Structure formats: C-alpha cells, structure tokens
Amino acid sequence: TRMAVSKSTLSIVLIVLGGLSVLFGTVLVFVGPIIIDDQIVKNVEINPNNGLSYTMWKDIPVPFFMSVYFFHIVNPDEILKGEKPTVVQRGPYVYREKRWKDNITFHDNHTVSYKEYRQYFFEESMSVGNESDLVTIPNMLVLGASVMMENMPFPVRMLLSATFKSFEEGPFLTKPVGELMWGYDSKLVDFLNKYFPGMLPTSGKFGLFAEFNNSNAGQFTVFTGQDDIRKVHMVDSWNGLKSVNYWRSEQCNMINGTAGQMWPPFMTKESTMPFYSPDACRSMELVYQRPGMSRGIPVYRFVAPKTLFANGADYPPNEGFCPCRQSGLLSVRTCRHNSPVFISHPHFFEADPVLLDTVNGLRPNEDEHGLFIDIHPVRKPGTQNKNCDTYLNFWKWSFSILLIHSAWLCG
Ligand SMILES: *[C@@H]1O[C@H](CO)[C@@H](O)[C@H](O)[C@H]1NC(C)=O
Ligand SMILES: *[C@@H]1O[C@H](CO)[C@@H](O)[C@H](O)[C@H]1NC(C)=O
Ligand SMILES: *[C@@H]1O[C@H](CO)[C@@H](O)[C@H](O)[C@H]1NC(C)=O
Ligand SMILES: *[C@@H]1O[C@H](CO)[C@@H](O)[C@H](O)[C@H]1NC(C)=O
Ligand SMILES: *[C@@H]1O[C@H](CO)[C@@H](O)[C@H](O)[C@H]1NC(C)=O
Secondary structure, eight states: OOEEEEEOSSSEEEEEEEEEEEEEEEEEOOHHHHHHTTTTTHSSSTTTTTHHHHHHHOOOOOOOOEEEEEEEEEEEEHHHHOOOOEEEEEEEEEEEEEEEEEEEETTTTSEEEEEEEEEEEEEGGGSSSOOEEEEEOHHHHHHHHHHHHSSHHHHHHHHHHHHHHTTOOOOOEEEEEHHHHOOOOOHHHHHHHHTTHHHHSSSOOOOTTTTTEEEEEEEEEEOOSSGGGGGBBBBEETTBSBBBOOSSSSSBBBBBSSSSOOOOBBBTTOEEEEEEEEHHHHHHHEEEEEEEEEEEEEEEEEETTTTTTTTTTTTTGGGGGGGSSSSTTTEEEGGTOOOOEEOOGGTTTTHHHHHHHTTTTTOOHHHOOOEEEEEEOOOTTOOOOSSEEEEEEEEHHHEEEEOOOOOEEEE
C-alpha cells in the first residue's frame, strides 16, 4: 500500500495542548488575631522560635484547590478536513492540594533554603463530573513530536508518520480525565523513549500533570527577614541560581520577588507583588487594581498587568521573552524540553483578538479568567496608619497551556 504524508497545518494555530485551563483557585486565610498584633514584625519573620506562624509557613494549614478545565473538542473529524475547531469547556475538576516545606536549612546570612512539596487529591464534591469523564483533546505526543521533528530530513519524518500510524496514535485523543491528568500508558511513549531518549520529559506514563504529584518546584532560598523585615520571603536564589537563562535579556531572566505565596508586610496600593514562578519559568508581578469585598471582608485586588504576556512588538520590555507570536501567548519552549508549549490566560483573556477567531467556543471575561490576588489590608489596632500590614488572603490564578502546531499527519 502507498503511504502519503501530508502536511496539514491544522487551521492556523492553536489548539490547545490539552486545551487545558488550569485555575489555581485558592483560599489562603491567615488568621486575623495573629497578624493584628503589635508584634507583627516579630511574627512575620521566618523563625523557628515563632511557634504558630513558623508552623503555618512550613506546613500551610489551609488547603489550596486546583481547578482544571478541559476544552473538549467537539469536531475532531471536521478539523482534519480544514474546519475551525469548536471547543466546549468541561469541568472544573477540582484537586485539593496539600503543600509542605521540607529540607529546611537556615544559613548564617539570614536566608533559609527549602523545598516545597505538593500532593493532589481529587475532590469529587467540588467538581462538575468525575475523573472517569471522557474528554477529547489534541494528542500532545503526536503534535509535539511533529513540531519538534519539523526540520528533520524527509525519511525521518516518514518514519515518524509510519510510527504514529502503527501505534494507532492520531492527532486527537479521547481519554478519561484522570488519565489525561496523571498519565496513561502509551506504546508510543515507550517507543520514543527507546529510540529517541531524552526527547520526552517523562520516562514513565505521559500526562499533563504526570510529574506533579509528590514533586517540588525546586529549592528556594529566601530571606528570613530577621535583619530587615522588608526582605522577608524575597527569593535570594532558586536551585542555587540568582537568575535563570531561559530568556534573551537580563531583565527577563531576573528572579524577582517572593515564591508567590507570601509577601513582606506593610503593603500599600502603590506596592507591586512580584514573584518567581518555576512553572512559568519567569518572574511576574501583580499591580493594584481596586478595593473590593471578598467573602464579607474588605480587600485590595491585585491583578496581572495587561502587558504580562504581551509580545515584544506591543510591549518592548517583553522582547526578551521572544520569539513571540500574538500578544497573549508566552512560549515556554526553552524550559520545557524544547516542546512547543505556550502559556496564556484561560480563553485567551487579554490576548490578541485574532487568537479568538481560531477556535469556536472561547469567551474570555475578567471575572472568570483574570489572574488576581485579593489582599486583606490589616491595620495595626490603635493606629491611624494607612499603610497596611497585609496578609495574603485569597488568590486565584489561572493559565492555559496551549500547543501551537502545524502537524505532520499520516494520510
Ligand atoms: C530532603 O529530605 C528528605 C527527607 O526529609 C531526604 O530524603 C532528601 O534526601 C532530602 N533532599 C535533599 C536534596 O536534601
Ligand atoms: C547566603 O548564604 C548562602 C549559603 O552560604 C549563599 O548561597 C547565598 O549566596 C548567601 N546570600 C547572600 C545574599 O549573601
Ligand atoms: C498523589 O500521591 C498521593 C501519595 O502517594 C496519593 O495518595 C494520591 O492519590 C495521589 N494523587 C493523585 C491525583 O494521583
Ligand atoms: C463517574 O460518574 C459516572 C456518571 O455520573 C458514574 O457512572 C461513574 O461510576 C463515576 N465514576 C467514579 C469513578 O466515581
Ligand atoms: C525584575 O525586576 C526588575 C527591577 O524591578 C525589572 O526591571 C525586571 O523587568 C523584572 N523582571 C521580570 C522578569 O519581571
């Protein structure tokens, strides 16, 4: 039989690498009375003698929830014939996230190193649906491998196509949510690991979060604040690095701010909330937007600036994060084993509107898809101080992970 290889550039663009939109919805309530205290400075520093507040820093006592939404592809067959993809959001599939710090080592210069571990447990009662739900998403293996092999000689690509075909791997994949998240067995993965070692990030099962459970996001060394409370929680180094080397400019490679859960006290509306995210491979910062109420408590809302994922043409300081596509997409290829992975806000919120035209079914809106943290401004009792001692109260943040592809498919 004759095998035809056709380069099918599935419409323009983006289909969703697991059209996945992760919502790290979180409630971190630090109990009031501990913070509204004249001893605030003493309590805020990271110090094993600080009993309760140290325990809270070490074993974060409130649960985090990670809500995962999938974009289920409604029309896979039509897409192959050139139609626009239509997606329907499924979920949330909610996971309770337990976090704790381990390997804690204090250094002489008022810094402390630790690793923060995380564990996930499915919360069916908070989810819409369960982990057995079947969802159709792009086949990340096939699309990812195709993009990575794009510049290989023709015979190699032929071999790849034949391989996909013989393993019955198509451009789309229908599997239970639990397997897409935490890994499924794939003969193709076994094959690739044998003949192209190092190509895949995993040597075991393949899944969107296969490596996450019981893992840590690297070793953080942060300031304890014992010498200067304004530095508490600020990152001194990550995995021993003072800056990363994923990006093309010094500024973009900087490790700024904290590890993203706590910030120094005395924040005001003029403050920014910088943090370094190993998952996004870069530093980001949130800026004050407006006052508001959250669960009956007055809060300040800090949000991601509109320029967070803007491309270098729209926002020159982001040039270092390029090569860029449309604004709204951050390519994290350099820190994801060279696989074509992008980060964006869910539903392409605050992205170039052109992106919305590539897929049917996306409806971005700020309330659901914006990244924000609500801070409860706590005042010291008995003072008129308008400066606020803060504690991080509610924070929600969300990203989608997308795959831009122009795939090689077997005809
Ligand atoms: C971290 O701590 C665990 C046990 O608590 C230990 O098994 C592991 O070797 C430590 N890792 C490092 C890098 O120190
Ligand atoms: C603090 O000490 C640690 C361990 O000796 C070192 O790696 C780090 O660079 C020091 N940081 C500062 C700010 O001096
Ligand atoms: C994560 O790991 C823990 C401990 O090994 C396990 O109990 C839990 O079921 C795992 N979670 C998922 C979602 O697989
Ligand atoms: C998931 O839900 C379906 C239908 O609601 C049900 O039939 C199935 O038993 C559930 N699966 C699990 C693992 O609870
Ligand atoms: C880190 O902070 C510096 C100084 O505030 C800023 O110029 C730089 O753009 C920041 N880098 C990132 C990646 O946020």
